[in-house]
Amino acid sequence: MKHPIATLLTTLGLSLAGAAATAQAADEPIVVGGLNYTEHLILTSATAQLLDAHGYDVDKRDGLGTSVLRQAQENGQVDLYWEYTGNSVILFNDQPQPDTAAETYATAKRLDADKGLVWLDPSDTNNTYALAMREADAEQRGIHTLSDLAAAMNDGAGLTLASNAEFYARDDGLRPLQEAYGFRFPRADVKRMDSGLTYNALRDGEVDVALVFATDGRNGAFDFEVLDDDQQFFPVYQLAPVVRAETLEAHPDLKPLLNRMSAALNDTTLIDLNSRVDIDDQDIDKVARSFLTEHDLL
The missing domain is CATH 3.40.190.120 (Osmoprotection protein (prox); domain 2)
Structure with missing residues (x-):
């Protein structure tokens, strides 16, 4: 039988190790990932600028492919990025397409929780x-x-x-x-x-x-x-910020910040932001900052 003092020391040691890991995570830059097309480049820039404005040290890594970015997050190389619910359910978790946007989000949230990933509030979008x-x-x-x-x-x-x-x-x-x-x-x-x-x-x-x-x-x-998808083949691709659970534990203030940004996004807003870059040839970082300013996020 293990001596009570030994048990206490073991427990204390584990607690201190956990606290040290959290402290170390809190000291490291937040790695914000992003995909390789206009919408995601804008969102990644906006997220990096938002976190920087609130005192976070940010390491932005955009321009990645879908599967590469997801794998990087699961491996702990990326702390957070904006993901589409349909990608999680169908591409990453190999599940059948749910009937509604709410069911798709709930499925993604549940399945990814087992992988240490936390889905924050979904935006009112569907970039299918x-x-x-x-x-x-x-x-x-x-x-x-x-x-x-x-x-x-x-x-x-x-x-x-x-x-x-x-x-x-x-x-x-x-x-x-x-x-x-x-x-x-x-x-x-x-x-x-x-x-x-x-x-x-x-x-x-x-x-x-x-x-x-x-x-x-x-x-x-x-x-x-x-063309109208009259047989509703395409899944719902609703955007939401996805954060590693360890990162969120070390930086709990990320949740309200990112949820505020998510609440500001809808299809009309995304079309406008994408148009500013792809049609009007505006700078991505400037468009991202304008979005944050226009929605009182800075």
């Missing part, structure tokens, strides 16, 4: 994937929904698609989309390119259909028609 055509072309061909697109392809329309490499290979990407709607773009007719280039390729007539994001300001500016 979509397919778009030039408005005039869609009108001429009578294609307004993904079912219309499927029917046209099955009738031999021979349309070409611009897609980024990630969507081409994702479990909630092109292959299962085609299976759900019962059609197929021949491999030779899918042009893979960086996300931002799909918009230019469609606008310039290099392809007939392009992968877009629902909150991208270029959809309206380039006169695109975003």
